[in-house]
Amino acid sequence: xxxxxxxxxxxxxxxxxxxxxxxxxxxxxxxxxxxxxxxxxxxxxxxxxxxxxxxxxxxxxxxxxxxxxxxxxxxxxxxxxxxxxxxxxxxxxxxxxxxxxxxxxxxxxxxxxxxxxxxxxxxxxxxxxxxxxxxxxxxxxxxxxxxxxxxxxxxxxxxxxxxxxxxxxxxxxxxxxxxxxxxxxxxxxxxxxxxxxxxxxxxxxxxxxxxxxxxxxxxxxxxxxxxxxxxxxxxxxxxxxxxxxxxxxxxxxxxxxxxxxxxxxxxxxxxxxxxxxxxxxxxxxxxxxxxxxxxxxxxxxxxxxxxxxxxxxxxxxxxxxxxxxxxxxxxxxxxx
Amino acid sequence: xxxxxxxxxxxxxxxxxxxxxxxxxxxxxxxxxxxxxxxxxxxxxxxxxxxxxxxxxxxxxxxxxxxxxxxxxxxxxxxxxxxxxxxxxxxxxxxxxxxxxxxxxxxxxxxxxxxxxxxxxxxxxxxxxxxxxxxxxxxxxxxxxxxxxxxxxxxxxxxxxxxxxxxxxxxxxxxxxxxxxxxxxxxxxxxxxxxxxxxxxxxxxxxxxxxxxxxxxxxxxxxxxxxxxxxxxxxxxxxxxxxxxxxxxxxxxxxxxxxxxxxxxxxxxxxxxxxxxxxxxxxxxxxxxxxxxxxxxxxxxxxxxxxxxxxxxxxxxxxxxxxxxxxxxxxxxxxx
Numbered sequence: 001x002x003x004x005x006x007x008x009x010x011x012x013x014x015x016x017x018x019x020x021x022x023x024x025x026x027x028x029x030x031x032x033x034x035x036x037x038x039x040x041x042x043x044x045x046x047x048x049x050x051x052x053x054x055x056x057x058x059x060x061x062x063x064x065x066x067x068x069x070x071x072x073x074x075x076x077x078x079x080x081x082x083x084x085x086x087x088x089x090x091x092x093x094x095x096x097x098x099x100x101x102x103x104x105x106x107x108x109x110x111x112x113x114x115x116x117x118x119x120x121x122x123x124x125x126x127x128x129x130x131x132x133x134x135x136x137x138x139x140x141x142x143x144x145x146x147x148x149x150x151x152x153x154x155x156x157x158x159x160x161x162x163x164x165x166x167x168x169x170x171x172x173x174x175x176x177x178x179x180x181x182x183x184x185x186x187x188x189x190x191x192x193x194x195x196x197x198x199x200x201x202x203x204x205x206x207x208x209x210x211x212x213x214x215x216x217x218x219x220x221x222x223x224x225x226x227x228x229x230x231x232x233x234x235x236x237x238x239x240x241x242x243x244x245x246x247x248x249x250x251x252x253x254x255x256x257x258x259x260x261x262x263x264x265x266x267x268x269x270x271x272x273x274x275x276x277x278x279x280x281x282x283x284x285x286x287x288x289x290x291x292x293x294x295x296x297x298x299x300x301x302x303x304x305x306x307x308x309x310x311x312x313x314x315x316x317x318x319x320x321x322x323x324x325x326x327x328x329x330x331x332x333x334x335x336x
Numbered sequence: 337x338x339x340x341x342x343x344x345x346x347x348x349x350x351x352x353x354x355x356x357x358x359x360x361x362x363x364x365x366x367x368x369x370x371x372x373x374x375x376x377x378x379x380x381x382x383x384x385x386x387x388x389x390x391x392x393x394x395x396x397x398x399x400x401x402x403x404x405x406x407x408x409x410x411x412x413x414x415x416x417x418x419x420x421x422x423x424x425x426x427x428x429x430x431x432x433x434x435x436x437x438x439x440x441x442x443x444x445x446x447x448x449x450x451x452x453x454x455x456x457x458x459x460x461x462x463x464x465x466x467x468x469x470x471x472x473x474x475x476x477x478x479x480x481x482x483x484x485x486x487x488x489x490x491x492x493x494x495x496x497x498x499x500x501x502x503x504x505x506x507x508x509x510x511x512x513x514x515x516x517x518x519x520x521x522x523x524x525x526x527x528x529x530x531x532x533x534x535x536x537x538x539x540x541x542x543x544x545x546x547x548x549x550x551x552x553x554x555x556x557x558x559x560x561x562x563x564x565x566x567x568x569x570x571x572x573x574x575x576x577x578x579x580x581x582x583x584x585x586x587x588x589x590x591x592x593x594x595x596x597x598x599x600x601x602x603x604x605x606x607x608x609x610x611x612x613x614x615x616x617x618x619x620x621x622x623x624x625x626x627x628x629x630x631x632x633x634x635x636x637x638x639x640x641x642x643x644x645x646x647x648x649x650x651x652x653x654x655x656x657x658x659x660x661x662x663x664x665x666x667x668x669x670x671x672x
Binding site for chain 2: 002009011012013014016018019020042105106107108109118122124132181182183184185186187189194278279282285312313314315316318319
């Protein structure tokens, strides 16, 4: 079965390119409110599950031990833009755990934010591991190891207790074994376990409803979600969708992007979670599909993100990125 | 009919993403040596037809009038990297036609080449229209208007004689009417006419064999192709596939990338042209599919371009970009 076309890219009178994908919207029970494409195929959630990867930071007591507040917790859940605000906070988290940048295992890359990247180039500086969009996640992971007196060496490896705790949280909430047969490694070196989009959507529905969780886990999840809604700029960065939408609709929409065309999120008031994956991994299509879904459920989100016009370098509109008729139709029929 | 998967992106034990597309390899007669996917659907060739868009520069006598040699002609066919070598030559072309950067209508964008882009940022300079990857094409187009004493205003518009000449060349060699119903506009503002991949592949086969052309047009085409093989660094830039492959295999392989996942090229010795389009527009897939085809026909091309390993930010291989089994199989069966 081929996944349907979710996003079309037009130019002049023709559709020039298109993106196929699958979308699941689910209740905590697993009942699907929307199902497009193959939602049972295994998908790496990538950075879309950073909020779950941060659970041990709360549950081990490491966040309290090192005085991490909502901003630090949000940064641990974020794919940040690498601005000074982000890198300074990641450095401060490491410092409070008695560590420095060199303890990170995420590797270095240029800041995701263009102005932060340009500022580095202009200053003639090389990106450090703090600029890696995952440095907050890694600082949080390191803090758990220090707090529990574990060796920090190889904390990113699947066999290390740090990742075993992440695995336990993901397996518990997803209800899946998440064995080595579905384990890949993320660009920042930590393991990432693939699961069906249907399970991912249900997992996010559980996250925002607390259903099926112990009171302790439920409290930890609440603290994480509240942190992201309080500091959405730590989750992504100025003008990026996750930040803009969560700032406008706190406690109504949680959303988090992942690499290779993944988007996950949830709607607490509606008791629903969602997960989508664009087959080809295109960011423009994943963002377009996620925003169309959010706008359908929360009309207040309309106009928050720039519409998908394609323009010449002199600013004339010559095409656009839009939801396909099939996807629009499925969204229109979505009953919540 | 869905296009087949041409390129797979793996991570750990799974295929994480994939790219569908269509490929045509054709003789000048139109006979297809390879046909995968829907090769009759309309596709904008985008920058892949710059060598044809440069024909009026030769045929009007403008290149000779302004003393443009092989380097200038190659730049007119190029999607250049925006280095000083490229921008200086584009500026010199304009100057010889009595014009300057302000005459260009392509608009400005940051250099495609990372080091050129970073050098501009470091110097605190804003990209000019000369940095636009199409500035050589536009300088050539402007030269034809000046040479023929046409107004240069709006030279990028479909109704202007400059674009009418480009249209005549494309319609003649493709054998298609190329009406307004298939006309879109490129990012650099000039018109771009969609045609089936089968027709595009045949057009490139004609280009390198001269079949079906007047002796004058055949001579102009030869001059253009020779210029690209003599100055492949003007067609793209250091370490980019078109430059690297054409430098290694002049007169054996002509290849040119286009936006939104298009690749075209030809093999003069074999009398074949090719055209491919990735449905979703991904550059990684178009380049991978084109290079696999070239490597199949010219084993000497193997290893010229870096293989498609996906690595963590610390340099460990965690996945890869590869041709699909179906595409590999089709290439293995390709008889030339």
